Amino acid sequence: MTPTLPRGLTCLFLGLVGLAAAALNAQVPASSIDPNRYPKVAWTENETPEGKEARMRWFNDARFGMFIHWGLYSEWAGYVDGKRINGAGEWIIESAGNKLALSRYLTARDRFNPTKFDPDAWVKAAKEAGMDYLVITSKHHDGFCLWDSKHTDHDVASTPWKKDLLKPLQEACLRHGVRFCLYHSIMDWHHPLYAPRRKYNDVAQGPTDVPRFVQEYLKPQVREIIERFDPGLLWFDGEWESTYTAAMGEDLEAWCRRHGPATILNNRVGKSRKGMEGMSHGYSGNKGVGDYGTPEQNIPPNGFPKGVHWESCMTMNDTWGFVKGDNNWKSDATLIRNLVDCASKGGNYLLNVGPTDKGEIPAASLERLAAIGAWMRVNGEAVKRTEASPFIRPMPWGRITRRGETLFLHVFDRPADGKLVLPVDNAPRSAAFLATGAAVAAKRVEDSIVLDLPATLPDRRVSVIRLVLDGEVRPVGGLVDGRVRASAGRLLLLPDTAELGAGLIIESKSEGKPNIGGWVDDRSTVAWKLRAPKGSYVVTAELGAPDAGNRLVLDFGGGRKVEGEVPATGGWDKFRTVTLGTVELDGDVDLTVRAGPRKGEGVANVRSLTLTRR
Ligand code: FHN
Numbered sequence: 206m207t208p209t210l211p212r213g214l215t216c217l218f219l220g221l222v223g224l225a226a227a228a229l230n231a232q233v234p235a236s237s238i239d240p241n242r243y244p245k246v247a248w249t250e251n252e253t254p255e256g257k258e259a260r261m262r263w264f265n266d267a268r269f270g271m272f273i274h275w276g277l278y279s280e281w282a283g284y285v286d287g288k289r290i291n292g293a294g295e296w297i298i299e300s301a302g303n304k305l306a307l308s309r310y311l312t313a314r315d316r317f318n319p320t321k322f323d324p325d326a327w328v329k330a331a332k333e334a335g336m337d338y339l340v341i342t343s344k345h346h347d348g349f350c351l352w353d354s355k356h357t358d359h360d361v362a363s364t365p366w367k368k369d370l371l372k373p374l375q376e377a378c379l380r381h382g383v384r385f386c387l388y389h390s391i392m393d394w395h396h397p398l399y400a401p402r403r404k405y406n407d408v409a410q411g412p413t414d415v416p417r418f419v420q421e422y423l424k425p426q427v428r429e430i431i432e433r434f435d436p437g438l439l440w441f442d443g444e445w446e447s448t449y450t451a452a453m454g455e456d457l458e459a460w461c462r463r464h465g466p467a468t469i470l471n472n473r474v475g476k477s478r479k480g481m482e483g484m485s486h487g488y489s490g491n492k493g494v495g496d497y498g499t500p501e502q503n504i505p506p507n508g509f510p511k512g513v514h515w516e517s518c519m520t521m522n523d524t525w526g527f528v529k530g531d532n533n534w535k536s537d538a539t540l541i542r543n544l545v546d547c548a549s550k551g552g553n554y555l556l557n558v559g560p561t562d563k564g565e566i567p568a569a570s571l572e573r574l575a576a577i578g579a580w581m582r583v584n585g586e587a588v589k590r591t592e593a594s595p596f597i598r599p600m601p602w603g604r605i606t607r608r609g610e611t612l613f614l615h616v617f618d619r620p621a622d623g624k625l626v627l628p629v630d631n632a633p634r635s636a637a638f639l640a641t642g643a644a645v646a647a648k649r650v651e652d653s654i655v656l657d658l659p660a661t662l663p664d665r666r667v668s669v670i671r672l673v674l675d676g677e678v679r680p681v682g683g684l685v686d687g688r689v690r691a692s693a694g695r696l697l698l699l700p701d702t703a704e705l706g707a708g709l710i711i712e713s714k715s716e717g718k719p720n721i722g723g724w725v726d727d728r729s730t731v732a733w734k735l736r737a738p739k740g741s742y743v744v745t746a747e748l749g750a751p752d753a754g755n756r757l758v759l760d761f762g763g764g765r766k767v768e769g770e771v772p773a774t775g776g777w778d779k780f781r782t783v784t785l786g787t788v789e790l791d792g793d794v795d796l797t798v799r800a801g802p803r804k805g806e807g808v809a810n811v812r813s814l815t816l817t818r819r
Contacts, residue, residue, distance in 0.1 A: 236382025237263045237337035247466035266590045267337035268548045272557035274342050274525035277349045280313040280562035283528030295526030307406045318365040322564025324377035334574040335581030338384035340440045348395030356426050375434050384437035392443030400448045415448040424460050431465035438469035451476040454493035470495035508550035508597045511687030516553035527559040534569050537576035538666035545615045549604035551593030584639050584669045587613035595683035597701040614670040625656040628681040630692030631674040639669040689735040698733045698814040706730040714778035720812040727803035737790035740818040747812035749780040755808045756801030771809040780812050
């Protein structure tokens with residue numbers, strides 16, 4: 206609670222507290238390759254969730270990386286014979302149809318000579334933007350390799366430049382404390398064994414054979430880049446064609462674990478990704494799914510339970526590989542908000558640059574990187590080394606990130622009444638803008654903390670308030686480290702924090718409030734992880750069902766069960782609160798809700814469960 210000092214002194218006190226905290230918290234780690242902070246952790250067959258968190262720690266702490274698409278396509282720059290070929294620059298040969306045969310595309314190898322390539326400048330641009338890792342295309346779909354590979358001549362050694370382009374970049378990353386990572390395409394439009402062979406491929410001879418391609422080319426080259434460049438992560442791509450199978454993905458993942466056990470893998474190593482939404486859900490196996498999801502050109506609408514890792518990759522304009530004249534640049538405000546949005550949901554933001562064939566990052570990209578960097582120098586502590594918001598759904602006014610007892614409130618849009626309402630069972634210790642140190646009035650009102658914003662915010666793009674709480678956050682209905690916590694003596698279990706069994710969905714049947722629906726299979730279950738202070742709790746449920754007769758069984762573990770009948774409420778969209786019973790709880794509990802034998806169309810729609818301490 207704010208000390209009871211005269212108002213003037215209170216503001217001064219809070220201002221000083223804010224500045225002191227800034228000095229302390231601003232000490233984010235100097236680099237994501239600091240071996241003291243991020244010792245190498247190898248994947249193991251029996252890796253625990255805690256072990257994976259340790260292995261992913263540099264990635265999670267970084268939150269922000271640079272994506273680089275660079276290759277022969279940068280030389281074509283989106284044009285053939287002076288005409289723009291629609292689509293992303295790196296897809297030009299695939300998009301050009303009969304305008305560009307592979308043999309003509311490959312003449313770019315005779316011209317590719319990046320005389321302006323300055324690896325230190327690239328890495329400094331990333332570091333100064335607040336990016337702690339860099340992912341560059343070692344080989345994109347056109348099969349051209351940016352290093353002198355012993356497995357092919359379709360590489361930089363066959364260009365006027367001749368020299369390896371990846372090693373200097375890796376060395377620059379080591380100099381500047383940025384984690385060096387590699388993108389690698391599975392799909393290969395050039396290699397004679399890869400299928401389907403493209404119509405424009407007038408170079409390849411002999412029959413295709415993808416199993417041989419994988420065994421004799423893809424895997425040896427992946428081992429080559431692991432051993433030569435020790436990448437922090439491998440960003441596989443081009444896994445979607447049917448000729449590359451789930452079994453191949455599981456085999457490639459095992460190969461990477463064997464040769465680079467500390468190298469993080471994205472989920473495109475195998476076949477588990479769901480399109481551009483990017484996450485690996487509903488996949489039968491747990492092999493060949495890599496370590497994290499890869500939403501592309503989008504940011505998931507909500508957060509995920511703890512332990513789900515992901516990274517949204519996005520372009521700054523409309524293309525990954527350089528295209529002359531693509532000036533549809535996102536504003537720095539949009540890019541900063543995207544970064545904050547990802548961090549608030551526990552994910553990373555991988556922002557792309559497409560250098561020219563001469564090795565220059567476009568000026569418009571550099572300008573945006575500099576603007577993001579200026580914002581990060583003031584607000585970076587609210588992004589780096591943070592955890593996701595305790596609320597899975599975003600706030601209407603902006604986003605929240607968390608570190609221990611501190612919440613960072615990222616204000617995108619000032620509410621008309623100037624009030625930020627936080628449904629937490631905490632009291633505020635201090636609240637201040639990171640940009641100015643100016644205190645923000647914060648007080649408890651009913652079951653929330655309400656902050657009163659000044660008429661003008663420090664930064665029209667994103668203004669960040671550091672809110673220090675009176676202890677670990679106790680969100681009403683939210684999650685802290687994957688568990689629902691008690692607030693004001695009750696635990697509110699909502700659809701967003703549930704682990705839904707097969708077939709169950711989150712919908713909104715009425716009043717815009719989410720409910721668990723689709724419960725037509727009485728074998729489906731709903732689970733919540735919670736942490737409850739010792740006590741006896743009354744269990745109530747908000748349920749909707751047209752017919753009576755179904756039953757719910759709440760299994761709290763340790764033989765503790767509560768069960769009750771689902772009433773007829775008048776319809777799937779009519780909800781009624783019913784009391785199901787009482788239960789003794791103390792500490793961490795994994796609650797599983799099962800249905801009795803289904804009667805009628807479905808079991809019930811569930812809007813919430815509430816455990817209220819007696
Ligand atoms: O086809 C590629 C595309 O060229 C680009 O590399 C993106 C980046 O994530 N991935 C694929 C499209 O999903």
